[in-house]
Amino acid sequence: MASAAAAGAPPGPAAPRARKSVTGTRKAVAVLFLLPALVLLGALVVYPIGYSVVRSFGTNSGHGFAGFDNYKTVFTDDGILTALRNNVIWVVFAPAVATALGLVFAVLTERVRWGTAFKLVVFMPMAISMLAAGIIFRLVYDQDPDKGVANAAWVSVHDTFARASAFPMAHPGRESPLVPQGGGFVTKAVVHAGQPVTLPLVGVAPDRMPGDAKKAAAAPAAPGEVTGTTWQDFTRGKGVGRLGAPDPGELGYPGMRIEAVKGGEVVASTKAAADGTFTLPAAADGARLRLPASNFREPYNGVEWLGPSLVTPAIIGAYVWMWAGFAMVLIAAGLAGVPRELLEAARVDGASEWQVFRRVTVPLLAPVLAVVAVTLMINVLKVFDLVYIIAPGSSQDDANVLALELYRRGFAEGQPGVASAIAVFLLLLVIPVMLFNIRRLRREVRR
């Protein structure tokens, strides 16, 4: 009941009118009951507020009066401005995304029998520490696609659409007919129809060879066509074997792209078969053959989630993972209070589910949505652990937020004056909510 009132839902049964002391207590007893709480609150919460305000006008060393210098630093220092800008991004996006997801989840789970199980799963991250969540997401966002699940998924999606190059690290061996050119390789001499060409390379690790590679075969001479073989001129354990000719056990380079270049222009192109053989039309006669750079690009390595530009959105993602459940549970509680008849009436009138959602459910939930969003905004201002843990040292400056900057200034850099100014600024930001709480409760208390 107390919870419903606090969540902004209609208050429960009215508190007894004019709650007079049942016991006719002497004031001394009341003081005894209140004293521990008031002393602790005074010393640990109220006193620090006053002290912070005073301290924010003092110099960092603690001797002397600094006027507004610390505040000037807050609004001019590049590092703090970055933190400020990030805080704006946080306050705008994190609560909005978490609330929107919470709303969608709350509405959808209503129609599913195992909705409670789903809610449990989404709500669970609320129970764990931001430190644990930070470590969890540090792992998710790991740059290496063989470690971080985000990049593993991203790379596999990427590679479905843009095939990764098959032969990174391939390069000509000794006495090769090929020379490097623009990231790829080109034959030293021109090729002629009817004379099979060999394009041997080395350097592709055995486990990186394409699965469909077959034993390399010498291409038969064909009149009027340029034929040839491109293959890995190296076998593990056996070495190069005969230089420049396919030995048994050596594998072809299937899919290797081959271009015939004459006077700087590509006159013909083809791809090698599974055994490395290829055939080019007569137009290639007298051209040089090129293995273009696209064959040898480094494999796509995924997104640098925790790099300077993506680190804040990435951490916001972790935050949403933690707090969408909170929004969902509060909104679901509000949803339970929405009169079914209203929704049914709209449906009977022929409204689609989307229209019911958009025109009936959301407006009715507006007060709850506001409470959730405001709560999350306050919460977001205090986010420290997630940023501190997830952002690697190299991009922590880019991910900076005020709460983190306060800690760094106050405890790592020995600038308690500036840190206090940040603290006062944070406090000013939550004062509107403080006033709102007081107004709302004053009505309840007086009832």
Add this chain to the structure above:
Amino acid sequence: MTAIATDTRAAAPATGARPSLGARITQKLGGTLVRVLLVLVGLFWLVPTIGLLISSLRSPDDMSASGWWTVFTKPSELTFGSYRKLLENGDITHSLLNTVLITVPATVLVVVIGSLAGYAFAWMEFPGRDWWFLGVVSLLVVPVQVALIPIAELFGKVGLFGTIFGVVLFHTGFGLPFAVFLLRNFFAEIPRELLEAARLDGAGELRLFARVVMPLGGPAIASLGIFQFLWVWNDMLVALVFTKSGTQPITVALQTQVRQFGNNIDVLAPGAFISMVIPLAVFFAFQRQFVSGVMAGAVK
């Protein structure tokens, strides 16, 4: 689709009042779609945690060789080695003990002190009662960050800096506004007759509080206790500022490792998981109380 729907309706006019077949099919499909979507989202939500759990059960060599998801093809890789190593590490076990030593008193103190004050605000009469209460409630939104520097200096002066008791005090102070708010509202709804009856039986103020108010306040006290317990257990910032090497809880002990993230995942993953076990157990055991606590805390 429309044609089929019209046909059916024409053939069976008796069902005219029910939604058309077409509408029912789209509804069914929509229902299936919603289910599929929710399953996918649920999996998506679980993957990060599962990743941590599996990572904590693999050897460092396996971890650097391949992603944790490859374990599904070779489950024999799983090992408790990292956990064993971690629990043999005296610093880690000591920090776990510290977490308990901080969390339990900070929870008990908040419940006891908060109940006393909540009862006074609900049922005692003294001048300016409601104003005092509003004053306490207004402190709900004060960010802990505001108090870090002042309290660090204060604790430094009185010799509490670096002590477990100091951290307990800090958490108690910042837990109190919510405790008083929650309990006062709950106590205020206890039927007046109950209290008056007990009073007529000759119960004094303390007796009334201990025998009538506290038992009746059970649900709210449980919510508060669980909320505060998780809050303190999961805290890193306060402990980071106010503890030193011998008194730091598990969160602080682990965060020192994060700076070298990458080559110490065999410490971080099981460490994070151990630190999560108790909160998760509390969460699953007391979901209802936790949810109502969180909902009441929406103003915090």
